[in-house]
Amino acid sequence: MNVDFINPFIETIDNILATMASMTCEHGKAYIKEGVGPLGVVTGVIPMDGDSVHGSLAISFSAGAIVCISSKMLGEEIAEVDETCHDLTGELTNMLSGGARKLLWEKGYNFEMAKPSLIAGDKDIEHSISAPVIVIPFTTKAGPFFIEVAIGSKLRRAASVI
Template identity: 65%
Template sequence: MKADYINPFIETIQHILTTMASMTCGHGKPFLKDDSCPLGDVTGLIAMNGDSVEGSLAISFSASAIQGITSAMLGETVEELDDSCTSLTGELTNMLSGGARKLLWERGYSFEMATPRLLQGDAQINHYASAQVIVIPFDSKHGDFFIEVALQPKLQTAALHA
């Protein structure tokens, strides 16, 4: 998968957390994921469909990470994984996909994005593509979270008739 596809997600989540939660996060080396188990306790999943590529994005937070981010964004202490945490996961998924979509559009990639699905507990992450899943691990002062991106070239109708 091209770095062109990955970097907009890194840039966007760092911008969101800096501006909305007054916090920074670092990211580790991306790696390939070989199963569909969530890496965090709450996950947002959104389909991405474009002219030349299709796939999906997931962002998965440890309980401590989403509690800390929720606390920072709401200005009150959140001590358990509650409805405000899951609602914020959906909002962060939307913000991440929208921001990355804008950056990808500026680089010549056009995407439509659907409404995010929220997953908790033992739910499986079923990406909307058969592409390899790239995971970008992040760490923050509140805990770890992970962005998963699965994008693949879309079969072109002309190629099917050749």
């Protein structure tokens, strides 16, 4: 997996958490995921498709991470994973995909993203293609979360427009 493709997701989630939740996170070494189960209790999944990218993105939060992020972003105490956390996971998925898409577009990648779907519990994550899934693990003081990216062979640089 090309780090030019992964780094915008890392940069975007760092910015989202710093500005929207006054939180920091640290990312670990990316690895190839085994299995299709979720790595957290709530996951947002969004397909990506275009001339230069075909695949999908998922962000999966542990209970501690999404409860803390939700509490900080909304300015109110959230005690457990609830509908508010589910809604916020969808919003975070949209923010992550939009921010990363902008940074990738600046690097010459051109693609669209659809509306995210939400997975809660033990349902399998269905990426939109059959390809290795790269996981970027993150840690926060409240718990871990994970970004998954599955990209197909359609990946190539988009032509620059002058």
